[in-house]
Amino acid sequence: MKKLISISVLTLFAINCSLACDICGGGLGNTYTGLLPNFNKRFIGIRYHFNQLYTQLDIHGNRTAISNKEKYNTVELWGAWNVGSRWRVMAIVPYSQIQKYSYGSSEKNQKSGLGDLNISGLYNLINKSSNSFRQSLWVGIGVKLPVGTYNKNEYSNTNSPNIYQLGTGSTDFTTSINYDIRYNNLGLNTNMSYKINTENKDDYLYGNKLTVSGSIYYNTVISESITLRPNVGLMHETQEKDHTMGYKIDGTGGYNTNINMGIEANIKNIALGFTYQKPTKQEISQGRTQLINKFLTHITFTF
Template identity: 30%
Template sequence: MKKLFFIISLILFNLNQAKTINDSLFSPNNFHDEILFNECDACGCAAGNGSSGFESLLNPQFIGIKYFAQHYKAKENLFVNDLTQDQYFNTIQLWAKIPLTQKLGVYASLPFHFHEKKTLQGDISINGIGDFNLMGIYKLINSKDNTHELNGGVGVKVTLGKFDEKGISGVNPSFQLGTGSWDYQAVLNYRFQKNKLAVLLNTDYTLKTENKKHYQFGNQWNYSATGFYQILSNDRIIFSGKAGFQGEFYDRNKQFDEVLPNTAGSALYGKLGFEASYKKLSLGTELMLPTYSNLAGGDIEAKSRFSIFLNFGI
């Protein structure tokens, strides 16, 4: 299954709600691209960072709600070699994309986390509001025939989620509601579209700062490529399938400016899903499985991710 995900990982596409014109997937007069952005809803290295990808989708500007679930395996303690501890990171997120001008838009998201890990001493759970994300997105290039488009964005993550200093002593220091720090983000994506197929390539980087507890999560680089293909379209309904991949790299964490071992890592996921729209409503879901996982020096293994969202066009 993992090999299948990797082989069919195509490159990416973006849809809008407009009617098909001349067998084209988009209406050039109405299209407004949505940027792909991998958020760090929880924080830190690997597990719990919440990099689900921002792909919104059939409505060009929207408000909506999204559920995102992650599953990891971790070492229970220093005396156990097997990855036996299940860790579940769950997020319900309010998000929105609002245009300010023809080229400039604002993206914002506010997550609520409820995380759980199963230890030999019993289950441990935390829940509460996460860090607020705010980003400006600017259309840098847009060809006359709307075939090529390049977008760039910069943003900030506002520290609203609680950071628990006790949590950094575990195998996964990212078992947190927030980083406790103001972090800064930059993103760049390119889109090519032709008829019913389009491709979108994305890369983004998050610069993380030291929090009040003198702890600093490692910087994070994400890249992704996903393909969407229109399967069904009429005056009111659009339905598309998607496949792709997403990769993530994490630098080492620091405390009192000292580098911490076994906190860096990387992972690569394959993903499949679908998206559909009816009038101003759009629904999408995605399943991600790892093709490669090397997190926290091998102490953490990525297992799966799942997301589903419902958006309302504005």
């Protein structure tokens, strides 16, 4: 029990010290996965993300006649396959619809299409379990392939981040760590990922991004075939400034902190989940972008 408490405290300390945050979260690669469904070999499912934000605010963070409200709807096909007892392969294929409204008018721009393909491989470094205690540690690397459309004409120096895009136009790389620990029915799940971006063919380089999340959950067994896992936690993300032609771009990068609340349900071989994210602190694009809220839901089949 002392070992469990020590590991939990150290993990929470690492999360709070990292001060990562969520940047915009448009069609450019949402790295938040939430609690993965319980599965032994493989799963496949559909996830849906929704988030909205204001851009082109004035220097005091107020909305003006040139401000925009942007909405992002993303449907993802996602799946994972365990290879042997230690290896796991995961893939996410997104399809996004982006809507941009001019604040105070009915003018609307819209685009939709495939986003960038994410593929990752993970290794199970720690896997221990007993009647009352479980812990696992997965480490992984991944690649994001430029499948989504990137339109260089969408970007101009408007004090607005270059997020009205379906893809980045670049091949990017991620590293990740997932640690889960549970004593009886009370558990702690933590995730950390670092995304390394490369410059696309139009000489635009998105800033690297660090994401850290931690959730406390309670495993509630309703029956032999039904299990619920309500959870609450924090997600932090920080992103460096973008660059173009080798020059740093003002009005990009920043940080955000979200509180996450959700529930996961397993009904035989069907997993259902819902997560709501509310920003609690943010400083994005030098205060000229404001996140509003997000939610994520999924239906997944384990087999």
